[in-house]
Amino acid sequence: GENVEQHPSTLSVQEGDSAVIKCTYSDSASNYFPWYKQELGKRPQLIIDIRSNVGEKKDQRIAVTLNKTAKHFSLHITETQPEDSAVYFCAASISYGQNFVFGPGTRLSVLP
Amino acid sequence: DAGVIQSPRHEVTEMGQEVTLRCKPISGHNSLFWYRQTMMRGLELLIYFNNNVPIDDSGMPEDRFSAKMPNASFSTLKIQPSEPRDSAVYFCASSNSLGGTFGSGTRLTVV
Numbered sequence: 001g002e003n004v005e006q007h008p009s010t011l012s013v014q015e016g017d018s019a020v021i022k023c024t025y026s027d028s029a030s031n032y033f034p035w036y037k038q039e040l041g042k043r044p045q046l047i048i049d050i051r052s053n054v055g056e057k058k059d060q061r062i063a064v065t066l067n068k069t070a071k072h073f074s075l076h077i078t079e080t081q082p083e084d085s086a087v088y089f090c091a092a093s094i095s096y097g098q099n100f101v102f103g104p105g106t107r108l109s110v111l112p
Numbered sequence: 113d114a115g116v117i118q119s120p121r122h123e124v125t126e127m128g129q130e131v132t133l134r135c136k137p138i139s140g141h142n143s144l145f146w147y148r149q150t151m152m153r154g155l156e157l158l159i160y161f162n163n164n165v166p167i168d169d170s171g172m173p174e175d176r177f178s179a180k181m182p183n184a185s186f187s188t189l190k191i192q193p194s195e196p197r198d199s200a201v202y203f204c205a206s207s208n209s210l211g212g213t214f215g216s217g218t219r220l221t222v223v
Contacts, residue, residue: 034211034212036214042216043203043214043215043216043217044155044203044214045214046211046212046213049211089155100145100157100207100212101157102154102155102157104154104155105154105155
């Protein structure tokens with residue numbers, strides 16, 4: 001089955017700097033890669049996703065890149081702000097609505 | 113749409129008691145997932161249903177855990193008997209071809 005690894009497990013950056021979180025997956029059939037943000041005490045919420053026919057997707061300060069050959073994808077946050085502090089989960093699935101396999105999460109702290 | 117609705121939000125129970133967690137998925141979503149989240153183990157998939165049919169229950173920790181989805185608008189996760197190590201936040205999520213949404217979770221404490 002699918003296995004998703006995520007690095008780093010914790011990340012601290014200064015406000016205004018960029019943050020990058022990387023994930024790898026094992027099942028080459030996976031074609032949908034969402035990213036979720038979970039603030040303390042709240043539910044994980046979808047922030048951006050990418051499909052396997054796209055190499056990069058951007059939404060304001062957030063971007064995701066996908067390398068299908070290497071089976072890895074990354075989340076990039078630019079101009080970080082304190083409200084970006086949260087746990088971020090990557091996930092992979094074979095198709096929409098199927099079993100999302102989550103990575104273990106990255107705790108991002110943005111220091112003022 | 114009110115999103116994925118879970119109840120109760122908090123549950124405190126004594127060891128050995130039966131616990132039932134409830135979930136109402138978003139209307140029109142054809143997949144439903146139950147997750148457990150702890151500090152030690154992170155976010156773990158317990159079971160997921162597609163069109164009300166259990167597809168993968170390999171994440172269910174043991175026979176004390178069971179899940180049902182009698183119709184497209186309701187699912188339960190039952191723990192019987194409960195143990196202190198079951199204390200966690202249990203999330204339900206539903207999805208369709210456009211992606212997935214999590215409920216607010218049930219914080220379970222077994223004392």
